[in-house]
Amino acid sequence: MSAETQLLEMIATKAAYPASMLMPLFDQLKPISAAEIIGMWRGGKFDGGKDPDPIKWYGKRFVSREHVDPLMCRAEDGSIYSYDKLGFAQLREVAHNGVVSASLIYDKQPIMDYFRKVTDNVIVGLGDIKGKPLDFFFHLTREG
Incomplete structure (x- = not known):
């Protein structure tokens, strides 16, 4: 079974999966260019819903290479807004484990997301947060 098929099945289950299972699959995926990511994406985590989500993360909005809203959230009334307390980000193509692919570089936080x-219409992201283990995986599904 391909890495793509396995990941689509994992996303569909909404179960929790460890980084030790996700990293080898991530490394088998093809790169994606920054241009392919432009648009609005609904997000999800591979945590089985166990981690609390105080900001009600909805996804990410890639406006251009120079402007990304990395944390789109859902308000109490159901509307979607940009959670800007952690700043914005820019989109670049960066190598991770020898593969050059689209990556998100936060403006005010020591965080990079590799895609x-x-x-x-479905991508997997790996959040690289300075000082923390490289084990935060999430998925994004293109809207519209």
Whole structure:
């Protein structure tokens, strides 16, 4: 079974999966260019819903290479807004484990997100947070 098929099945289950299972699959995925990511994406985590989400993260909005809203959230009334307390980000193509692919560089936080393509409308991200283990995986599904 391909890494893409396995990841799509994992996303569908909404179960928790450890980084030790996700990293080898992530490394098998094809890169995605910065241009392919432009748009609004709904997000999800591979934590099985166990981690509390005080900001009600919804996804990410890639406006251009120079402007990304990395934390789109859902308000109490159901509307979507940009959670800007952690700043914004820019989109670049960066090598991770020898593969050059789209990456998100936060403006005010020591965080980078590396992306790989599952399908044209589903990508997997790996959050690299300075000082923390490299084990935070999430997925994004293109909207519209």
